[in-house]
Structures are given as C-alpha cells and as structure tokens.
Amino acid sequence: MILELLRSEGIDESLIRGVEAFRSDHPVDGSVSARVPVPRYPFYGKDAWEEALTALLCGENLLLVGPKATGKNVFAECLAAAFARPLWDVSLHVNADADSLVGADTFADGAVAFREGPVCRCARMGGFGVLDEINMAKNEAIAVLHATLDHRRAIDVPGYGRVQLDPATRFIATMNHGYAGTRELNEALASRFMVIAMPRISERNLSRLIAREFPSLRKKYADQFVALFLEIDSKCANSEVSTRSLDLRGLLSAIRLAERGLDAARALEIGIVNKSFDEFERSAIADVIAARVPRGRLFGE
Ligand SMILES: Nc1ncnc2c1ncn2[C@@H]1O[C@H](COP(=O)(O)OP(=O)(O)O)[C@@H](O)[C@H]1O
Ligand SMILES: [Mg+2]
Incomplete structure (x- = not known):
C-alpha cells in the first residue's frame, strides 16, 4: 500500500527500487514485526518524501522541523512503513533522562538486572526511532545519544557495555517551530541530522x-x-x-x-x-x- 502511495506521489522509480532493496536486505525480526506501522494517514508531499527517502538510504538521521500539525509524526510513521522497519516512539519531555532512553540497572527478585530502554532496543533491532519533540529534552539527557547519532553508531550504556547499532537503524527526530516559546535545538545535536523543513500542506x-x-x-x-x-x-x-x-x-x-x-x-x-x-x-x-x-x-x- 505504502509503495503505491510513493508511486502516486510521483517519486522517482530509482528511489522506490532503493527502498525495496533496503527491505529485502534487512528482514525484520519476528519478535518486533508487530511494530512495523500500518499508517492511519498517508503523508502527502513529494519534496519531503524525496529528501527523506534519499537521506535515509544514505544512512542519515532526519530532523523534521515545522509548525504543529504539518504531519511530522504521520510522516515518520509512513517512512518506517515504507522501509518496513519496526518503530519506537520516544517522547523527549523535560523529565526524560539518559536512563529512561537507553536503560538502567533495576532490582528484580532481589537481583540486579539491566532493563533495556527504547533507544537501546530500537538500535539493536534495526528499528526506526522517533525522537519526538527533541528540542524539549534536557541537554544532559540527550548527550548520551551523540555517539548514537553520528558515524560511531554506538551507545555506551553504563553498567552494560557498548551496543553497536544494527545497520538498518535510523533515528527521526521531530520538533515544533514557528511560534513563540519553542526551544532551539543545540548545535552539536542539529549537526547530526539532515533537517527537513516541513511545509504546510498544499x-x-x-x-x-x-x-x-x-x-x-x-x-x-x-x-x-x-x-x-x-x-x-x-x-x-x-x-x-x-x-x-x-x-x-x-x-x-x-x-x-x-x-x-x-x-x-x-x-x-x-x-x-x-x-x-x-x-x-x-x-x-x-x-x-x-x-x-x-x-x-x-x-x-
Ligand atoms: N502533508 C500532510 N500529509 C498528510 N497528512 C497531513 C499532512 N500535514 C498534516 N497532516 C494531517 O495533520 C494531522 C496531524 O499530523 P501530525 O503528524 O500529528 O502533525 P505534527 O506531528 O506535525 O504536529 C494528521 O491528521 C495528518 O494527517
Ligand atoms: Mg507531533
């Protein structure tokens, strides 16, 4: 269904073939296949589709920036569907800390056990991680993702070790912009994304x-x-x-x-x-x- 949408949007056939090749190169683990989204809404917007598909095929992470209700989350979902990737939604509110993103030691039945956070699991399973409203997060919480989002493609999890990202893993961050009170994203973080300015729907x-x-x-x-x-x-x-x-x-x-x-x-x-x-x-x-x-x-x- 989603590849038909790409064709009806007039997306270049070579890009669509690239997406199909990506799908067959990266089969989804059965334990997380239920996370591959079936989008409720199709995303309309040829330019944004072309930019995003190309960047993701090149291994880049995306930052979708735009006013509210420009389809940022709908688009992220459609992108995960197009690449047939399991999706993790990570909401980055002010109280999110590094532990809640990557995971932490917890006590269970009197023993210490590592409880994996959504970013870590997404990274291991070749998922698409949606870092929602990334500009709202505290810098200390997000700093843990610097190595995840650049060429190192790794997460250092305290007390657990270094987790290397699956080759299919990508991160799609979103941020609202365009009204008073929106926070800027710090420069070091912005440099780790290709930034798509989300247009108002035509x-x-x-x-x-x-x-x-x-x-x-x-x-x-x-x-x-x-x-x-x-x-x-x-x-x-x-x-x-x-x-x-x-x-x-x-x-x-x-x-x-x-x-x-x-x-x-x-x-x-x-x-x-x-x-x-x-x-x-x-x-x-x-x-x-x-x-x-x-x-x-x-x-x-
Ligand atoms: N370009 C678009 N294509 C399809 N739906 C859109 C588009 N722009 C906005 N919408 C619609 O707007 C609503 C909000 O979308 P959402 O992804 O939650 O917005 P955002 O995350 O940008 O605030 C949805 O019903 C969505 O279908
Ligand atoms: Mg949103």
Missing part, C-alpha cells in the same frame, strides 16, 4: 486528504473547508491572528464531528475557534467560518 494535497478521509462529504463543501484553512493560513501570514486556530488536526476532527451529526459551525467552534483565547481573534476566525460553512446537510448524495 491546497491540492489538503483536498486529497479530506476526500480520502471523508468520502461522503459533498465536494463543494470539502472545497469550502479547504478554502477556510487557507484563509486562516493567510490571516496568520499577515499577522492578523496567531497560529492557534491554524490547526489542521482540529479541522479534521471538526469535520468528523459534523459527519457524526453535530452542526458544522459548532463543530468548528470546538475544533478551531476555542483554541484561541483572544476575543478579537476568536471573532475574526468565527467570521471566516460563518462566511464559508453552510448550514444543512454536508454529507451524502
């Missing part, structure tokens, strides 16, 4: 996404939702409103609620408008919605 791809997600939504209304999103996007670009309500995740959820029968305007209020707490901004967004979103039946013949 008009054409948003139409494809909505049509696929909601096959019974009437075309003319689907077009209105696309136009609504683009209009909020341009208001953000002109600094008329903040990016709070530019939330594709919220838009898709609102359409889902409308499909369930909730009035579309109310669904958009709780999916989009209420994410902003500024009175002026809320009314600006509500106006855009009122002008675009019809009353009545949106779904069906």
Whole structure:
C-alpha cells in the first residue's frame, strides 16, 4: 500500500527500487514485526518524501522541523512503513533522562538486572526511532545519544557495555517551530541530522486528504473547508491572528464531528475557534467560518 502511495506521489522509480532493496536486505525480526506501522494517514508531499527517502538510504538521521500539525509524526510513521522497519516512539519531555532512553540497572527478585530502554532496543533491532519533540529534552539527557547519532553508531550504556547499532537503524527526530516559546535545538545535536523543513500542506494535497478521509462529504463543501484553512493560513501570514486556530488536526476532527451529526459551525467552534483565547481573534476566525460553512446537510448524495 505504502509503495503505491510513493508511486502516486510521483517519486522517482530509482528511489522506490532503493527502498525495496533496503527491505529485502534487512528482514525484520519476528519478535518486533508487530511494530512495523500500518499508517492511519498517508503523508502527502513529494519534496519531503524525496529528501527523506534519499537521506535515509544514505544512512542519515532526519530532523523534521515545522509548525504543529504539518504531519511530522504521520510522516515518520509512513517512512518506517515504507522501509518496513519496526518503530519506537520516544517522547523527549523535560523529565526524560539518559536512563529512561537507553536503560538502567533495576532490582528484580532481589537481583540486579539491566532493563533495556527504547533507544537501546530500537538500535539493536534495526528499528526506526522517533525522537519526538527533541528540542524539549534536557541537554544532559540527550548527550548520551551523540555517539548514537553520528558515524560511531554506538551507545555506551553504563553498567552494560557498548551496543553497536544494527545497520538498518535510523533515528527521526521531530520538533515544533514557528511560534513563540519553542526551544532551539543545540548545535552539536542539529549537526547530526539532515533537517527537513516541513511545509504546510498544499491546497491540492489538503483536498486529497479530506476526500480520502471523508468520502461522503459533498465536494463543494470539502472545497469550502479547504478554502477556510487557507484563509486562516493567510490571516496568520499577515499577522492578523496567531497560529492557534491554524490547526489542521482540529479541522479534521471538526469535520468528523459534523459527519457524526453535530452542526458544522459548532463543530468548528470546538475544533478551531476555542483554541484561541483572544476575543478579537476568536471573532475574526468565527467570521471566516460563518462566511464559508453552510448550514444543512454536508454529507451524502
Ligand atoms: N502533508 C500532510 N500529509 C498528510 N497528512 C497531513 C499532512 N500535514 C498534516 N497532516 C494531517 O495533520 C494531522 C496531524 O499530523 P501530525 O503528524 O500529528 O502533525 P505534527 O506531528 O506535525 O504536529 C494528521 O491528521 C495528518 O494527517
Ligand atoms: Mg507531533
């Protein structure tokens, strides 16, 4: 299914052959085959696909940088699916420490035993490790990954030894960027990744996404939702409103609620408008919605 998506995106055939060769060179261990994702959403975006596939085939790690809801996690999942790799999701919040990433000694039944962390297991099993929101992690926690992410391809686990990465292992880090309060990633870490700037989804791809997600939504209304999103996007670009309500995740959820029968305007209020707490901004967004979103039946013949 995923290779068909690559073809429908117009990805170069030689890249697709490269991915197929990678798959047959690196069979997945049966104990972790359930971790190979079956993506819930396809990722649309030819340029990002080409950059990512090429970099991963060259053995590089990826950092996906972009605003919220640009499909960073969806893309990481699709990449693991394309290469048929088991995936480990590692959330890098402020309290993550080195032990929780690579593992640590624990007591079990009165004896000391090493409890392997997700990064270590991913490394041994040739997995794709998603280092989610990597910029939120403490530098001390992440320093343990420096040797993992560069040419050394190894993890030094205190009290356990040196673990060499399986040749199929790759890491895909994500970070939000583009609104006040986002933390920068330190330079040493950034230098260990190829950095893909995640674009906002294009008009054409948003139409494809909505049509696929909601096959019974009437075309003319689907077009209105696309136009609504683009209009909020341009208001953000002109600094008329903040990016709070530019939330594709919220838009898709609102359409889902409308499909369930909730009035579309109310669904958009709780999916989009209420994410902003500024009175002026809320009314600006509500106006855009009122002008675009019809009353009545949106779904069906
Ligand atoms: N280019 C894209 N292709 C497919 N889906 C996308 C794209 N951009 C955003 N989305 C949709 O936006 C939602 C959020 O995606 P997610 O990967 O969680 O975003 P992020 O991690 O960037 O915040 C999903 O429903 C996803 O399908
Ligand atoms: Mg995310």
